Amino acid sequence: MRSSALLSRCLPLFVLPALLGSAAPRPGGPVQSGPIIKPFILDEVRELVVVRSQVFVYNPALRGEIQLTELELHADGVLIERMDLDRSLPGDPEYGRTAAMIERLPHEVAHRHDEKRYFADPRAPEFDGDEVREVMHQIQHSVQEMSDRYDFFAGDAPFGHVNFLLPVDQIFFPDDPAGTSAVLQVTLHWVGAGGQRGRSSVDHELTWLGPLPGLPASFSTGNSAASLHRGDMHVHTCHGESLGACAPSANCTAETLQVSGSFTLDQLKTQYQALGMDWYTATDHSYCINSDSEYNVITAEAAAITDSSFVCISDIELSSDEEGPQDGSDAGDAICLFTTSANHMGAHGITSRVYGGDDGLLGFCDGLFGDALNGFKQNIATIRAQGGYPVAHHPAGGTFSWESRQDALGMEANALHGVEIWNGSTQTGQG
Secondary structure (H helix, E strand, C coil), rough: CCECCEECCCCCCEEECCCCCCCCCCCCCCCCCCCEEEEECEEEEEEEEEEEEEEEECCCCCCCEEEEEEEEEEEEEEEEEEEEEEEEECCHHHHHHHHHHHHHCCCHHHHHCCCCCCCCCCCCCCCCCCHHHHHHHHHHHHHHHHHCEEEEEHCECEEEEEEEEEEHHHHHCCCCCCCCCCEEEEEEEEEEECEEEEEEEEEEEEEEECCCCCHHHHHHCCCCCCCCCCCCEEEEHHHHCCCCCCCCCCCCCCCCCCCCCCCCCCHHHHHHHCCCCCEEEEEEEHHHHHHHHHHHHHHHHHHHCEECCEEEEEEEEEEEEECCCCCCCHHHHHHCCCCCCEEEEEEEECCCCCCCCCCCCCCCCCCCCCCCCCCCHHHHHHHHHCCCEEECCCCCCCCCCCCHHHHHHCCCHHHEECCCCCCCCCCCHCC
């Protein structure tokens, strides 16, 4: 078989057994008997390894719970993985209503990278102006209600994750030309409350890119010890989820748009190895990391997956107050009711947690419910005092961009060490 498949942590794909629709800020939930499957699978791979992957599953049905019984994974029609399941999902339309509102937010606010809608009516206009702030607050309250209602650690929720292994070495051969692709099909079998049996499937294309090239000859001339290390400096994990965060982290209500789940550090390691990378930094939001002990757990997890072939570093995406002369405003200002202007920076190479907000509702808004954030100059000084290096995140984005550019320039002036020049995949504005 000559093909390729990859779970995407950034570009999730939905499959809906029935047409879903929504048009109002409090849209009606989807009506159907089976679950919605949202696989997180890489789109492309460069190494023939086994990748730890997952599907997000949601039961919107009002008719009661369903029981998941089996997962099958096919590649170009050939069965390559099968798992027995024993998991129940109660039916609840609230998540569908919330997801529909998120789909109608401007892309730069919701950080969505897919134009297609799966919950909201495709004809419904995008929210704009004051609607954005109002809908954001509705979403935040809805997420808080779901967080209070369900015990995610006990699996008591209408949605969750099914983890499985994606054996890329059973899909492609080493001599397959770059660009070879395979169609993956993930199928979930389930039993409804009335005993009826059903299945829901989703297709996903995986592409083989071939190994990454090595160092150019000019780099290694006269230096036989030269080596190239590829990685990612901006990665979010399950410790920063608004719903279903991985233990010991609490649900981060402030991160209301991250409602579909993501991966542990160990799961991410296999995905980056499949991409031909040998390091990444875990940069969950500072307002989701509530204590030194929580940060120490993440640091320990990073150390546990670090070995001679791969390095994981525990860093933070730090929220700060803007300072000095500012140019313009962004959607983050409106979300925080213009009580503050905030930006994000990568706090890399740090040795201890740096404070920046809390995980409560709008916990990243300085001046709304308290003094949540330090100024970015103080945070830069704190990072550098730990021997770290601060990097501006999405400085030209539409939400939490950098408006204090004049006072943020220059390593010589003890300011930023770097600037993120690309964030996301299809979004404009490098946001």
